[in-house]
Amino acid sequence: MPIYEYQCKDCSKVFSKLQKISADPKAVVCPGCGSSNVERLVSSFASGGNQSSSSGYGSSAPSCTGFT
């Protein structure tokens, strides 16, 4: 669950709220003054995936059978 940052337009208080992605941002109220006139800020948290590379190679030795 991502954490969104909001700023209250009434008292300019910035607060963060843990929300689902599908959550309604209109249901957020300012914890300072209780106003619902809040604006969601752009959160900038890096989401990096793990880089996993699987490389499988077999060792094939060249065999020379050139005996006469």
Ligand SMILES: [Zn+2]
């Ligand atoms: Zn407020």
